[in-house]
Amino acid sequence: MRPTLCVTLALLLSLGSAEHASSQQATPPDRLTIGYDQEGKIDARPQACLADVKEITQWNEADSQKGAQEVCAARKKHVDAYAALQAAYKPFIQAVMKDRRFDWGQAAATVPTLVKTCMDHKFSITTGGHNIQIDIINNEIAAACLTLATTLLRDETRQLTPH
Numbered sequence: 001m002r003p004t005l006c007v008t009l010a011l012l013l014s015l016g017s018a019e020h021a022s023s024q025q026a027t028p029p030d031r032l033t034i035g036y037d038q039e040g041k042i043d044a045r046p047q048a049c050l051a052d053v054k055e056i057t058q059w060n061e062a063d064s065q066k067g068a069q070e071v072c073a074a075r076k077k078h079v080d081a082y083a084a085l086q087a088a089y090k091p092f093i094q095a096v097m098k099d100r101r102f103d104w105g106q107a108a109a110t111v112p113t114l115v116k117t118c119m120d121h122k123f124s125i126t127t128g129g130h131n132i133q134i135d136i137i138n139n140e141i142a143a144a145c146l147t148l149a150t151t152l153l154r155d156e157t158r159q160l161t162p163h
């Protein structure tokens with residue numbers, strides 16, 4: 001092997017080890033940040049849902065109320081899925097951190113990628129809807145992807161936790 005290649009490989013390996021070691025010494029964030037639009041800001045209050053339905057439609061009061069219930073149901077599903085992911089993250093990261101051989105920093109960093117990739121995938125296979133369906137579909141997609149990641153974290157936590 002040429003000396004410059006050996007030096008380059010040694011440098012790359014030491015950088016990877018240093019990066020791994022530095023993530024092991026840092027403190028993990030209390031919450032996961034996924035990085036999608038309106039993350040953690042979904043308003044599932046009935047008056048907010050009704051106001052949004054009335055803003056984008058010209059429906060009578062009965063239809064507006066029914067639409068608001070549908071919008072709120074989808075938003076609540078999203079809010080609940082986000083809260084479940086945050087709740088699953090804490091025991092997961094604690095379990096990963098118990099073994100210093102694990103790279104908890106990378107493990108935590110890949111969860112947002114998983115969620116965003118899931119969302120990109122699901123948005124690519126939907127028409128997006130119209131009227132209130134735009135809001136409903138967006139929230140249902142977010143909820144499904146957050147639930148997928150939550151299930152993964154819970155399963156991994158169970159595997160990492162001694163019985």
